[in-house]
Amino acid sequence: MEEKLSKEEVLHVAHLARIKVSDEEIEKYRIQLKELLNEVDKINEVVGYDEEMMITPIKDEALLHSDEVEDQISFEEVRSNIPHTSGSFIEVPKVVQHE
């Protein structure tokens, strides 16, 4: 029988990813996500490796620069890509709820 995640497990990973899933999608992901997770579990077959960890492929010294405020992109420029604005504000659903 095909291995599947439970519905709850799919809902859990979908919540972690902040992606809503329909009932139909849940059924599909139960199989597909399980397949992917089985694949990544192959990492457990690897033994005898050196425990030194790679942080970045760059061997050279990191590039640093001083933390100074520079010319920035203006709100007017950025605004055109914002889905919902109100005056000079970005509009989002109400976060604070009244009792």
Place this chain on the structure above:
Amino acid sequence: MSKYLDHSILEIHELLKSKQITPLTLVKEAFERIEEEASLNAFITLNKEAAIKEAKALENMEVDNVLFGIPIAVKDNITTKGLRTTCASKMLEQFVPVYDATVVEKLHDCHMIIIGKTNMDEFAMGSTSETSYFKAPHNPWDTERIAGGSSGGSAAAVAARLVPFALGSDTGGSIRQPSSYTGIVGMKPTYGRISRYGLIAFASSLDQIGPMSRNVYENALLLNILVGQDRHDLTSVAKDPEDFTRLLDNDVRGMKVAIPNYFVSDIVSDEIKEKIDEVVKFLKSQGVIVDYVDLPYLDKAVTLYQIIAMGEASSNLARFDGIRYGYAVEDPKDLEDLYCRSRQEGFGDEVKRRIMVGSYLLSGENAKVYYTKAQQIRDDICKSFEQCFKDYDLVIGPTTTTVAYHLNEGMDDPLKSFLDDVLVIPVNMAGLPGMNLPVGFSKEHMPIGLHIIGNYFEEAKMYQLARFLEKNLALDLNPKEGGK
């Protein structure tokens, strides 16, 4: 229709310099070719008006460098100010960047002309470009087949001779694999060679931009202008300026080349193995020393890639929240609803699967079990390559296990896209440079590519071997008449 774009870059340069043609001639020709080959679906957005305007503005300027006035296509995950950049996703269907990527500034600096933005897998996730929201590009050698991915549109555009150059990006083979499938030269330089500023991030420790071209010399010319440290990308590396064409005419006699046994194992189709074998025999006959070697963990690179790439993707793509840019649902009932539904509707299936698995792999204790362990084994892969490069100048093998297959063959298989890149992924793991060179054709006249891997920052040496083979093989790589 004029045929100037069939000429070499040096010939075009002479024509421009002697005023026999203008940049506008080239730009118009590029758009005519694109229109003629519209069914390839290589482009998502054309930059027609601005490109023509720019070409006209160049008419009275001095032709001061070899890339002056040359048309180029840019993969649609590299930001272009004022020109829509979609990442082939519904999420960014309406997104118009407010700044240029550093590589795009560099193209402007030498007055190359951006013709348009090329098709790709959504957010560069895939190996066929079929996950594109704008439908897949087709392979100019056989339009029933994939152009590969994720830089499939860039590969198709160059292979079909619509433009002489394109930029691609390579996280797990996305420049080299489509280059192999379409018979062009594609270079993924050393991680840190080229600024990633303005490349919409997929997996930050793997992503690298690179040049795609019709031949080796022109690839090196384009790389010349793309490299350099950039204060906007703290992983970019400072190196003295160098000319990547400088070794092209050098002899390869005495060069030492390694082939990892895994690269010619049963995972590779017979006809590709035979072609690589022919190349090896030829190299040996020319005084190149070729040895078969064992490199540990190569067979585990895909698993590591899945963990690292999906983990990093889940974190990079968290920025698409329906608030600051990108797709947003109307009338969300609360903030959570805005995030979750915008992401459900804005992302395609492949992207959602990878974000979900990536989020899971990084959550709580899993981060240690998966991500940390993957980075530890990744370090071992680097060390084994480092060891190998103590004895050898270059590592070679096939770029892909098969030639380009038919459209829709791998759809809905969540693993297929990773397995197509099994031979190219180890290079991203180690941050090494890797390139594809066309070396022949299958019985069905589909291109076969050689994968050349160099030590860190030794792209010039890779071009040297590549040019030597290219010169001797003398393949006709124009899909219209080539295939021999």
